[in-house]
Amino acid sequence: MDRLDRLRGPVPPRPHDARAIAALAANPGCARRAVLDAAGVDKDATAAHLGYPAPFGQSPFAITRGNAFESLVKESGCAELLRLLRELLGLPIPLAAYTDLGDVGGNPSAQVRHSHTRKLLDKAARDSDDAGTLYDHPLLRLEIAGHSAYLEPDVVAFRLGGRFHIVEIKSFAVVDGQAEPDKVAAAARQAAVYVLALMNTLEELGHDPRRVSHEVVLVCPENFANRPAATLVDVRPQLAVLRRQLARMARVGAIVDELPPELTFDLAPDADGVPTRPVAELREAVRGVDARYAPDCLSTCDLCFFCRDEASAEGSTDLLGRQVRDALGGVATVTEALGLADGSLTPGEGQEEIARLLRLADRIYAEVG
Amino acid sequence: MSTLAALARLRAVHTGTAQRLATVRHCHLSERPMVFIPLRLAGEAAAPLAAMAGTDPGHPRLLVVPQPRDRDLRFAFAAELAEILLPYFEGLQKATETVERRGAEPYERCVDAPQVIVPGRGAVAFVQLLGRSTRFRRAEGPYAVHPSVPVLGRWLTFLAQRAQYPGSSLLLAATEALSLHWATGQSTLEDANLASLVGWIDPPPGMTGASAAREAEDPLVWPPAGPATDPGFDTEVLAPAIRAYEETRSDRAAARVAEAVRSQLEPTWRLMWRAIGLLGTLPAAPGAAARWEGDRTSFTGFAAQLAEGGPPQPKRDGAVGAASRLARMERAQASYDAQRAYDDPLVMAAYRLTGEAFTGTVVATEPDRTEGEGRGRKLRPLVTVRTTDPVRLAPGTRLGTPERRGQQAEVVAIDGEHVTLKIVKGMGRGMAATPGAVPEAGERVCYAALTDEFQPPASLPAPEETPWTHGGPPPEYSPADDEPEEEWS
Numbered sequence: 017m018d019r020l021d022r023l024r025g026p027v028p029p030r031p032h033d034a035r036a037i038a039a040l041a042a043n044p045g046c047a048r049r050a051v052l053d054a055a056g057v058d059k060d061a062t063a064a065h066l067g068y069p070a071p072f073g074q075s076p077f078a079i080t081r082g083n084a085f086e087s088l089v090k091e092s093g094c095a096e097l098l099r100l101l102r103e104l105l106g107l108p109i110p111l112a113a114y115t116d117l118g119d120v121g122g123n124p125s126a127q128v129r130h131s132h133t134r135k136l137l138d139k140a141a142r143d144s145d146d147a148g149t150l151y152d153h154p155l156l157r158l159e160i161a162g163h164s165a166y167l168e169p170d171v172v173a174f175r176l177g178g179r180f181h182i183v184e185i186k187s188f189a190v191v192d193g194q195a196e197p198d199k200v201a202a203a204a205r206q207a208a209v210y211v212l213a214l215m216n217t218l219e220e221l222g223h224d225p226r227r228v229s230h231e232v233v234l235v236c237p238e239n240f241a242n243r244p245a246a247t248l249v250d251v252r253p254q255l256a257v258l259r260r261q262l263a264r265m266a267r268v269g270a271i272v273d274e275l276p277p278e279l280t281f282d283l284a285p286d287a288d289g290v291p292t293r294p295v296a297e298l299r300e301a302v303r304g305v306d307a308r309y310a311p312d313c314l315s316t317c318d319l320c321f322f323c324r325d326e327a328s329a330e331g332s333t334d335l336l337g338r339q340v341r342d343a344l345g346g347v348a349t350v351t352e353a354l355g356l357a358d359g360s361l362t363p364g365e366g367q368e369e370i371a372r373l374l375r376l377a378d379r380i381y382a383e384v385g
Numbered sequence: 386m387s388t389l390a391a392l393a394r395l396r397a398v399h400t401g402t403a404q405r406l407a408t409v410r411h412c413h414l415s416e417r418p419m420v421f422i423p424l425r426l427a428g429e430a431a432a433p434l435a436a437m438a439g440t441d442p443g444h445p446r447l448l449v450v451p452q453p454r455d456r457d458l459r460f461a462f463a464a465e466l467a468e469i470l471l472p473y474f475e476g477l478q479k480a481t482e483t484v485e486r487r488g489a490e491p492y493e494r495c496v497d498a499p500q501v502i503v504p505g506r507g508a509v510a511f512v513q514l515l516g517r518s519t520r521f522r523r524a525e526g527p528y529a530v531h532p533s534v535p536v537l538g539r540w541l542t543f544l545a546q547r548a549q550y551p552g553s554s555l556l557l558a559a560t561e562a563l564s565l566h567w568a569t570g571q572s573t574l575e576d577a578n579l580a581s582l583v584g585w586i587d588p589p590p591g592m593t594g595a596s597a598a599r600e601a602e603d604p605l606v607w608p609p610a611g612p613a614t615d616p617g618f619d620t621e622v623l624a625p626a627i628r629a630y631e632e633t634r635s636d637r638a639a640a641r642v643a644e645a646v647r648s649q650l651e652p653t654w655r656l657m658w659r660a661i662g663l664l665g666t667l668p669a670a671p672g673a674a675a676r677w678e679g680d681r682t683s684f685t686g687f688a689a690q691l692a693e694g695g696p697p698q699p700k701r702d703g704a705v706g707a708a709s710r711l712a713r714m715e716r717a718q719a720s721y722d723a724q725r726a727y728d729d730p731l732v733m734a735a736y737r738l739t740g741e742a743f744t745g746t747v748v749a750t751e752p753d754r755t756e757g758e759g760r761g762r763k764l765r766p767l768v769t770v771r772t773t774d775p776v777r778l779a780p781g782t783r784l785g786t787p788e789r790r791g792q793q794a795e796v797v798a799i800d801g802e803h804v805t806l807k808i809v810k811g812m813g814r815g816m817a818a819t820p821g822a823v824p825e826a827g828e829r830v831c832y833a834a835l836t837d838e839f840q841p842p843a844s845l846p847a848p849e850e851t852p853w854t855h856g857g858p859p860p861e862y863s864p865a866d867d868e869p870e871e872e873w874s
Contacts, residue, residue, distance in 0.1 A: 071602075073616030076624050078428030189430030191517060193699045196510075240430055240518045311572035321654050337572035343391035350398045356390055369580035376775065377392045377738055384408070 019272055020055040025282025027149045029056025032165035037158065038205035038254075039316045040261050048307035049317060054160070054268040059318035065283055065291045066299060068321035071314065078187075085187040089235055089244050094150050097183065100235060100246040101148070101174060105181075113149040126166040129155040134217060140175050141223045148176040156213035160265060169210050174233070180218075182210045183233040189247060190236045200234075200249070207232040208254035212262075227299070230255060279304050295319050311337045345370035387735035393568035401593030403567040403585040409729050410667035411676035413554040419473050420445075420657045422504055422650055423511050426453035426611035427619055431514035433462050435646035442658040447647055451639040452632040460530045463519050467533035474499050474540055480686050498555060498684035499676070501544055502652060502661065504610035509548050511612040512556065516541030526695035535697065542698045543687045545639065548715060552676040552721035559660040566667060570595055570700045580607035580805050583656055587663055602872075606650040610656070618649060624709070625859040637710070663713050672724030704855035705848045712843035723837035727787040733831060740777025742833030743804065745770040752823040755816060764812040766823045767797065769805045770830060776804055783809075784832040794832060806832065822829040 021029075034051070040053060052059055063070050089097050093114040093307040117133050133154045140149060151174070156167045174181045184207040188199045211232060215225035231248045238245035281301055283291035302322070309332070310325040317323070329333045331350040332339065348371060355361030356371040357378040363371035393404040394515025417440050418591060428434040441447045448471055450462045481493040503509060522530045530864065545644035548556040564576050569585035575598075576582050585595030592600075601607045602842045605613035615624065622645045630638035726733045726742070751767040776799055778784070784794045784806065792811035812822060824830050849858045 073620075075427030075614070075616040075619035077426050078616075088580065187428060191430060236403060237430070264607060269672055273782035311574040314574065331398070334397070335398070336391070336570070337574060340391045340394055341386040341574065343386045343388050346394075350395050353395050354393075354399055359396075373388045373738060374392060377389045377734070380734040380737055381389060381392060381731075 019269075021277075023051065023272070023280055024057050025280055025284065026082075027058070027283075027285070029114060030057075030058045032158075032160055032167075034154040034169065034206045034209040035169050036038040037160065037167075037209045037258070038202070038311065040258075040265070042316045043310060043313060044257075044261050046313075046317075048302070048319070048323070050209065050265055050268050051271055051275075051305050052164060052281065052319075054265050054272075055281070056326060058283075060087075061283060061291065062281060062298070062302065063318045063322055065293065066302065066319075066322050067294060068319070069326065070318040071321065072154065072318070082187040083243065084239060085244070086185050088242060094152065096244060097150070097235065097246075100244060101176075101233065103246065104233065104246045105176070115149060116152045117154045126155060130157050130166060134221065137214075137217060138221045138223075138243050141178075141218060141221065141227065143347065148174065150174050156210060156217060158209065158213040158262075160262065165188045165214055167210065178227060180228045181233050182207055182214060182228070183232070184210070184234060185235045188236060190247070191239050195236065203234055204232070204249050204251050205254045205258075206368075207234070207249065208251040208258050211251055212255060212258055218348065237325075275304060309334045311335075344374075387739050387799060390568055391733075392755060394570060397568055397570035397746070398623050401570070402588070403426035403594055405566065405812060406568050407566040407667065407729050408547065409670040409726075410664055410729070411552075411565055411670050411673055411675075411725050411732075411815055412664070413500065413673045413680070414661065414664055415497070415554075418502050418557075418661060418861045419470065420502050420654070420661075421470075421508070421512075422610065422657065423508055423515070423612050424614055424649065424655050425511055426450075427454065427613060427616070431518050433459060435650060436462075436780050437650040437654050438466065438467060443656050445650075447643060447650065449639070449643040449646055451642040452627060454559070459523075460519075460534060462559060463515070463534045463537055467531070467537035470501075470537060470540065471533055474688070477684070493508060493685065494678075495656065495681050495688070498681045499544075500554060500557065502557045502559055502562075502603065502657065504657065505558050508610075508613050509545060509556060512541050512548075513545035516543075517700075524719075537690070539691060545675065547607045547680070547683060549853060551718040552672075552724075553680055553683075553717075554673070555680050556676060559657055561729050562868050563660055563663055566664070567815070569598070577603065579610040579656055579660065581652065583659055586597045597796055608652045608653055611650075612763075614649060618645075622648075633703075638712075670725070672721075672726035672728045674722070676747070699835070703859040704844045704849055704851050705845050711833050712845075714832035716840050716842075719816070719840075720837045723785070723833075723835040725836070726833060726835055727785065727790065730831075733787070733833060736833050736835065737774050740775050742831065742835070743770070743772045743776045743778075744829065744831040745772025745774065745802075745804070747771075747826050747828045747830055748803070748826045750823055752818045752828060753816075763814070763820060764816060766808045766812065767805060768794070768808065768824055768830075769803055770832070771802050772804060773802060778804075778834060783836060784834055785836050786832050787828060788830055789822070792822075793836070804832075842855050846855065 018030040036053070038048070038344070052062070060070055115136065115137060117129075133156065134314060136151065137154070154169065156169065158165050158222040160168060169182075176182055184203055186199070186203050188195055207295040211228055212232060215228045218227060220226040230252045230288050231250050233246050233251045235246045279301055281298070282293060283298070286292050294382065302319070303326070307319075307323045307326065309320075313323060324335065329361055333344055333348060333350060333353060344353050345367070347356065347367070352361060353374060356367065357374040359375055390406060393406055395785050419438065421436065421438045423436045428436045432451055433448075434453045436448045437445045438448070445502040448462055448465050450458045453456055455826065457766045465725065477497050477499055477517070478495055480496045482862055483491050483494050484494050485491045501512075503512065504564050512792045516538050518538070520542055522535045522538065524532040524535070544556040547553050548558075560577055560579050560582055563582055563586060564573070566795065568581060569576055571581070571585065580601035581598040584601040585594035588594045588597035604617060608618065609615050623642070625643045626638070626642045630642055632638075650843050724816060733742055737744060747768055748771045753764070753765050754764040755762050757763050778796050779801070780796050780798060784796065784797045785796065786792060789811065792808055794806040794808045797807050798805045813819065846852070849857045
């Protein structure tokens with residue numbers, strides 16, 4: 017794994033949070049992202065140094081609202097959450113213990129906190145006691161391309177009758193039973209990361225991982241009020257995607273082996289953390305690993321503007337999105353597609369059909385446009 | 386996406402300017418549209434932060450909620466918005482026309498209807514949520530609001546529901562209306578940015594569409610068109626201004642918030658009128674006027690319902706209501722697709738590419754050919770068309786033609802480049818074809834397997850006869866008594 021460390025340079029690997037891990041599944045075909053993530057490279061700083069700062073940011077209002085909602089749900093030992101769980105799972109939960117796993121005293125390292133979580137989870141899994149227990153601030157661990165990523169969820173693991181549920185608290189509203197689909201999808205992807213981490217932990221401890229429910233409890237504000245409401249969300253599809261992507265990242269070694277040995281994404285920060293790596297050099301290094309740009313990257317990847325510019329310079333049809341690429345039958349560049357359309361380019365093998373369509377489209381466009 | 390639209394995007398990349406996807410305008414454009422640009426506080430479902438609205442490009446009205454978390458200020462915003470929108474809706478109800486119907490009572494229809502134009506899909510969703518959060522309020526009792534607020538809520542709900550209806554132009558999203566007529570050299574995802582889309586279609590002098598679009602992505606040059614604001618603006622400008630207002634509650638602090646949001650709204654306001662101007666450069670399609678008539682009927686009907694004091698729209702449709710709405714929307718989609726294709730050779734082109742339509746030259750006709758005997762004898766002319774389009778139609782398929790809208794033809798045989806058709810509808814009762822009814826040899830014609838015929842409404846049981854499979858008859862709808870008190874925090 018020292019090869020990955022060399023790619024990153026002498027800085028600690030950037031920790032993966034659940035959001036970052038969930039985003040990995042967004043574009044599984046991109047080698048650039050797989051390598052940078054596996055090496056724990058700070059993509060945000062890389063993009064900024066390249067002159068293509070990431071277009072993301074979170075509004076302070078959204079952050080305040082999220083925190084306020086979370087503390088409301090967790091108030092007085094998660095009393096509100098317990099009420100919701102009673103209703104949702106339809107179970108008589110007379111009493112529930114509340115265990116704060118974050119409470120280990122002092123300022124412990126991630127490893128210490130994680131082993132504390134493990135110990136308590138092990139105990140919980142052995143316990144045949146039927147009373148419900150809420151575990152707040154668990155620190156879970158997931159292996160990503162040989163590195164341990166510690167996940168500090170803003171969620172609670174809930175154990176009842178020997179089964180564990182992941183509870184995910186989100187502050188987007190559910191109005192009359194409906195929420196914005198992409199927000200729900202993002203929450204499900206993120207919750208799947210926690211489910212997987214919890215499953216792995218139980219398995220390592222010698223318990224049946226199926227004791228973790230694949231249905232997560234999503235807690236959101238209802239309608240326009242701050243009152244929380246809970247829904248069960250099945251995250252099996254997200255789990256499958258995540259597993260496949262993590263397995264792929266474990267094989268990232270094969271991509272890395274192909275790279276020139278001297279390649280590094282080191283930003284060479286000075287004493288103040290300001291990058292000193294010549295930009296041209298870094299650009300060449302990043303270009304050394306192939307990207308697969310798609311417009312979806314614009315909402316998920318820090319390097320999106322850099323890759324978009326690169327795709328644009330190459331005249332790649334990726335720039336226009338999947339729908340266009342599909343309509344073009346996978347023709348890779350704009351020049352090639354336009355050449356096939358005006359007949360100046362002879363179609364290659366397997367391109368006859370799309371060439372015929374493009375020529376016809378070109379003719380009709382000229383006729384009526 | 387059709388190959389034609391994909392090719393148009395490729396050409397846009399190549400030339401650096403947007404390419405036309407339509408030769409005519411497929412949406413109605415009002416002479417006096419109401420432009421409405423709502424902004425929402427980040428992280429909240431429907432907390433209005435500000436809005437710019439008006440029918441006069443030179444005089445936008447700015448509405449501001451200096452502390453969007455304050456419930457009273459939100460309702461004051463809703464009441465102020467009602468002051469702008471309700472007179473606009475009511476003014477249009479004054480002039481009506483009588484519509485005669487065969488076999489039914491004539492009815493009154495408004496001669497014009499409102500057209501609210503918002504920047505994009507996000508704003509349409511916001512209109513729907515704002516409608517949902519205000520329509521159940523009451524003017525008396527606890528948490529009383531201004532009487533205009535629930536009325537506004539119902540109008541907004543009506544508009545948002547109508548926006549789902551294919552081909553309706555009562556509530557238009559500017560990005561969608563533009564994307565229907567122009568192809569840019571970027572992805573559909575990026576087309577959702579109004580500034581960048583307008584940049585492609587109408588770049589400033591000396592710039593290509595591509596470079597104008599890139600410049601438009603800088604939130605400092607072109608603030609987002611909403612309802613979400615730029616997180617950087619929130620952090621650096623808006624949050625301190627709202628905090629100052631929270632502390633002092635002074636007019637000066639409120640004015641500071643207003644100036645902050647004005648800086649975010651004004652560029653979009655100008656952009657919206659540019660977008661309307663761009664749409665106005667295209668001649669209206671005949672179908673757009675017909676669909677606007679449907680919009681006017683719907684507007685008239687809703688205004689009457691409101692005047693009769695009907696209850697606010699329910700939160701959810703019952704089973705029968707939902708099924709009939711879906712069926713109506715499906716029929717509207719089919720007829721919208723057909724009308725656009727018949728109105729516009731560029732839209733028709735997509736069907737020619739897939740073999741569902743073809744264009745060619747008439748090579749032979751049998752205009753006076755008849756079928757049947759005695760009283761059942763009918764005029765059924767044959768037409769043979771030569772085309773180089775890749776026709777993929779089975780014999781017996783019904784076809785329509787933009788040249789003769791009332792006619793229908795049937796595919797008889799396809800032999801290489803020759804397609805033989807039989808005209809089966811719209812020939813009249815006579816035994817000889819009227820001049821011009823049958824295309825003559827040498828004429829360019831187009832036929833397509835798209836029909837825009839009247840389809841009878843789906844036959845569904847009455848709501849009180851909803852079968853048990855669909856939950857049985859729904860309880861009689863009455864807005865629950867606790868609804869006005871529903872929190873809006």
